[in-house]
Amino acid sequence: MTIHPEIGKILATLPAPPPGPLNPAAMRAGEAAQVALPADRLPLHAVEEATVVTPHGEVPVRIYTPVEADAYGLLVYFHGGAFFLGSLDTHDHVARALAKESGHKVISVGYRLAPEHAFPAGLDDCYAVVRWAAEQGESLGWDGKNLAIAGDSSGGTFAAAVAAKAHDDGFEKITHQILFYPSLDLDFDVDRYASLRENAEGYGLETAGLAPFNSFYLDSGADPADPLVSPIKRGDLTGLPPALVITAEHDPLRDEGELYGQRLKEAGVDARISRYSGANHGFVQNFSWIPDFYRPFHEVAGFLNARAAK
Template identity: 55%
Template sequence: MPVHPEIKKVLEFIPESDPNFKIIPEEHRKIFDAPVLPVEQRVQVHSVEEKTISTPEADIPVRIYTPEEGDSFPILMYFHGGAFFSGNLESHDEIVRPIAAESGYKVISVGYRLAPEHPYPAALKDCYNVTKWATEHQEELQWDGKNLAIAGDSSGGNLVAAVTLIAREKQEITITKQILFYPSLDLDFSEFRYPSLVENAKGYFVESHTLAEHNSFYLKGGVDTDNPLVSPIREENLEGLPEALVITAEYDPMRDEGELYAEKLEKAGVPVELKRYEGVTHGFLGKFTHLDEYKDIYAFTGDFLKSAVKSS
């Protein structure tokens, strides 16, 4: 379908990209990290707690969302997007709140270290370490001890996929479900291997020619993009990974890699639910979920998380 009329209006106000423009992370963060809605207009949950988690690598800030009063909860770890160099707990607050409310999960949003100050594998280690920390603090978190899901958008989806690979290898934690919102799963931009990188190359917020620079901060120091922990789509064996929900957007350069990953998971015997939202662009969570065509994404996500929840 065509781009949604309301999204098209926004796109028309965005100036044409300058091929000589260079990203300055600090400046980019000032714009990207600002949430759209004031706190009082965001979805309300029972409680929101700020905490700092000490891990072997660093002290990591988290924000813990408890959806309602209760004695025991399934837990969802959330890894925000932002191309590994922007985004934070506040930028994704309005995304995490409705996920908690619709799912009934206690959600822990992870403020992992950002590139270029902390390139790969800092963010990945932080996400894994905080997830492991959660399993070690069952009583404090009122975790049900059974259900541990992880979710993330864009680069956060990359971290989700990579954390599942580490968890499968180390066998220290058991992740029950994974959710990838328009994930970035292939960080090798030496060629455009996916049709969506060409079809949606320009004019839809994220542009294909900028992806290499966006991810260069995370890949600082000559990181091998064939490494499945960097580009999870390169993993040949996807057997035994958690049940997955993959959400893609029609007008997203990264659409096809997300859908290919879902296909590969399914071929490996992993239960997968794939949904493409039509007429919308990358990064639509929080920005366009007020529109009727996309507001169901949180209920859809909640239904996936609530399905087949293990009793404690």
């Protein structure tokens, strides 16, 4: 299937990237300028700012309560942005939709970014907030059932790495992992996956841009051979939480996400792979206003709530 026509129209208007090295400060400012005004955001019962004190320092979080209820499942969310972009604000609409459709209380994590913070700062923050959520379950109104993690793109990297790290630490309270078009192999050899060539140009995220966009993270000490950096390199996937892996047809990262989902299945993990036709990388963040591409939020809700009912 060709790219969705609405996405195609927008891709056709994108300017060529400026010459020279990437400028994190300028790119973050550009993202911030696109954030919706508070009055235009999806209304929920409550949205609260909080600070989580961890062994590594203070981590800002935003807590989304969908409706008034006695108790909730918890979903800890890690935003994308190639480890140096993204914020609580740029992905606020994703967290709101996850809360609304799933009925879970969502905790979005404002983890430390590269290049200002070296590996594993961001990963440490994400993992620490998950542990905090379990420890503070009573004050968060946790129903004691679902404690899910989710992330998009590089946030999906963190979600997969947190799931593995928790398993290795004997922390078995994570019940689900949800990976939206995850970046799972930071070895960007174009011959590793067919989608790196098939979707190399013209779909927003381009294969040639993967190395420079991820260079801030890799240059901070993240080794692509480390399974906590490239989760697909983990040899043993047994015992990891049930997974929903959502991929996009026109995404260079499509095949590594689907291979990871298949490897989870082969390891005995209850894993579901869901490819969205006509979609590109980032579609959940950028194009959820297209009805077909809002559907992942309903899919997540079904995945979480069906398992919670067992």
